[in-house]
Amino acid sequence: MTIAFTRRRQREATAEAVRRAITQGGVDRSGLVFKALVASCLAAILALLLWLLEDVVAEAQPYLAERGLAGFLGGTLSSQPATYGVSQGIIGSVWILIFVAVLAFPIGVAAGIYLEEYATDSRSTRLVNLVIRNLAGVPSVVYGILGLAVFKELLGGAGQADAAWWQFTGGPTLITAGLTMSILVLPIVIITSAEAIRAVPQSLREAGFGVGATRSEVIRSHVLPYAAPGILTGTVLSFARAIGEAAPLLMVGAITGLLPTYGTVPDQLTGKFTALPMVIYGTLKKPETQGWPAVTASVILVLMAVLLTANAGSIMARNYFERKRQ
Amino acid sequence: MTDSGLTLAELAGSKQRNRVESLVKVGVGSAASLSIVISLAILAVLIVRSIGFLAQVEWSSLVSSLGWFPRSNRFDLVTLLLGSLWVTGIALVVATPIGVGAAVYLSEYASSRVRRWLKPSVEILAGLPSVVVAYFILQVIYPTALEGVLDSKYTLLAAGIGVGILTIPIIASVTEDALSAVPNALREASVGLGARKAVTTVRVVLPAAVSGITAALIVGASRALGETMLVTLVAGGANGSARALGPASASGGVTMTSAMANLAAGSDSVAVSTGVTLNPVNSLYVVGLVLFVFTLGLNLLGDRLVRRFRQSY
Numbered sequence: 001m002t003i004a005f006t007r008r009r010q011r012e013a014t015a016e017a018v019r020r021a022i023t024q025g026g027v028d029r030s031g032l033v034f035k036a037l038v039a040s041c042l043a044a045i046l047a048l049l050l051w052l053l054e055d056v057v058a059e060a061q062p063y064l065a066e067r068g069l070a071g072f073l074g075g076t077l078s079s080q081p082a083t084y085g086v087s088q089g090i091i092g093s094v095w096i097l098i099f100v101a102v103l104a105f106p107i108g109v110a111a112g113i114y115l116e117e118y119a120t121d122s123r124s125t126r127l128v129n130l131v132i133r134n135l136a137g138v139p140s141v142v143y144g145i146l147g148l149a150v151f152k153e154l155l156g157g158a159g160q161a162d163a164a165w166w167q168f169t170g171g172p173t174l175i176t177a178g179l180t181m182s183i184l185v186l187p188i189v190i191i192t193s194a195e196a197i198r199a200v201p202q203s204l205r206e207a208g209f210g211v212g213a214t215r216s217e218v219i220r221s222h223v224l225p226y227a228a229p230g231i232l233t234g235t236v237l238s239f240a241r242a243i244g245e246a247a248p249l250l251m252v253g254a255i256t257g258l259l260p261t262y263g264t265v266p267d268q269l270t271g272k273f274t275a276l277p278m279v280i281y282g283t284l285k286k287p288e289t290q291g292w293p294a295v296t297a298s299v300i301l302v303l304m305a306v307l308l309t310a311n312a313g314s315i316m317a318r319n320y321f322e323r324k325r326q
Numbered sequence: 327m328t329d330s331g332l333t334l335a336e337l338a339g340s341k342q343r344n345r346v347e348s349l350v351k352v353g354v355g356s357a358a359s360l361s362i363v364i365s366l367a368i369l370a371v372l373i374v375r376s377i378g379f380l381a382q383v384e385w386s387s388l389v390s391s392l393g394w395f396p397r398s399n400r401f402d403l404v405t406l407l408l409g410s411l412w413v414t415g416i417a418l419v420v421a422t423p424i425g426v427g428a429a430v431y432l433s434e435y436a437s438s439r440v441r442r443w444l445k446p447s448v449e450i451l452a453g454l455p456s457v458v459v460a461y462f463i464l465q466v467i468y469p470t471a472l473e474g475v476l477d478s479k480y481t482l483l484a485a486g487i488g489v490g491i492l493t494i495p496i497i498a499s500v501t502e503d504a505l506s507a508v509p510n511a512l513r514e515a516s517v518g519l520g521a522r523k524a525v526t527t528v529r530v531v532l533p534a535a536v537s538g539i540t541a542a543l544i545v546g547a548s549r550a551l552g553e554t555m556l557v558t559l560v561a562g563g564a565n566g567s568a569r570a571l572g573p574a575s576a577s578g579g580v581t582m583t584s585a586m587a588n589l590a591a592g593s594d595s596v597a598v599s600t601g602v603t604l605n606p607v608n609s610l611y612v613v614g615l616v617l618f619v620f621t622l623g624l625n626l627l628g629d630r631l632v633r634r635f636r637q638s639y
Binding site: 028030031034035037038039040041042044045046048049051052055056059107108110111113114115117118119127128130131132133134135137138139140141142143144145146148149150183186187190214215216219237240241243244245246247250251253277280281284285293296297300303307 | 339343344346347350351353354355357358359360361362364365367368371372375423424425426427428430431432434435444447448450451453454455456457458460461462464465466491494498522523524525527528545548549551552553554555558559583586587590591610611614617618621622624625626628629
């Protein structure tokens, strides 16, 4: 009832105020401050990355210029910065990548296919899903313990005369490291490929079934080509993880000090080993005098280059499949 | 029957195709069950080896106030738990505002073009190896920001900051998921009532996403708890009795993960002395079991919350 008796002038004043607020606006100061605040969080991340990159390059450049890039890439671990080289680290990391690509990739994609194409929504399927999600969250050092106990010790038996025929890993070797890393990245591959397969439209499958194809034929001819870009994104992630992780390698006994020169391929696989992140771990533990930080920065550059190469390979494959899809 | 000319055998399909079909099914099924095998193997290794160690060690040494000195047979788990707690807490203090803020910007403010350009920076940070961040902390952050404040380069505080940097991406991505799961109708209703963008975000979107943001923090904590290499490199000691010492203590600190790494690397000179059956290195299995239980609990909790926010909208 009050409204009805409100005086006309008051009503007009209110209307004027509302009109002004709508037409002229005015700056939402607190809103801008809030926007600036959340934008600065993202800016901080960007700044952090650029700062790191700038420092690594600035630190590594004079050292690499003096040492020579070829000598650094081709040389072996050394106790002197002047003669330091990372060839053994590169070989170790590449072998780990090969293990991941040969073991974790096919097994992970197969498991993803099972979960999305074959499994019914049963209790056991939900259990498998839960187990996989939790495996993805298990700390890498725990995978290192698994590698240490199973691959290095149980399946190892290095140098012992009584090593049984099934003790094939030879203890702290690249075989042990490669198997451990493959298990570490397996959940990532499974989860990303299952997600990619889930995103394949049902009508594509039905088209395949409609012309009389069996389930496995539909998967091969329709589902996998369509899901390939998404699956390859998962491999990029798993490659990045496999190249960067050092904790499991430390647990299974990677070398950071001196390493005898690698010979042939079987020597590389069955002898003592190191990998790029372990090389960084080793140089970071060295005294800061004598220019070790510059060596560390240089190894970081090499690690990033390997990472970029592996990623570029997967991205090129992804683009190929994406073009094919269109 | 005579019209179609098909026999029952023809409708059943060729035997060979059926055989391939069942082979493929068995193959992919066993690939999936491998994950169960791996989980059981992890559990079996941790439990069997822990029991083996616990049968030999005096249980009082597991909580002795003397601290974590494996080669003197002092295995104070409280020291390790406190160290891990400090690092995880500091990491969350560093990562939560930045991660949630970045997620709010990406989800609520950024145009799709800006998003396409800026989102990779979060992804690159997620792919950064922890040894690289350790270098960043020791060689860049410490000399510029921490040198005047801390007495030592190697402290739990510096390790916590580094782990925080590594935790930002996971918090940001889970939070962003949670924010984008909030239905647009809620935002539209708020804007329709005259609320401004910031008010809508703070009063409507964030409260609606609160279970997802909680999940982000829990998953982030689990990640921080399990971070190994950075803490091993930055936190300093392989031993410690520092139950009462804070995170900025110049004598450094030791966490569950760094204790395991140091034991495996032999950098605290644990050696099996002759005539002693107790091998201190085996204490890492007990520590691993404790860490596994903690992270599993956090992951299960986080998983549950994530499912809840996915379901509720």
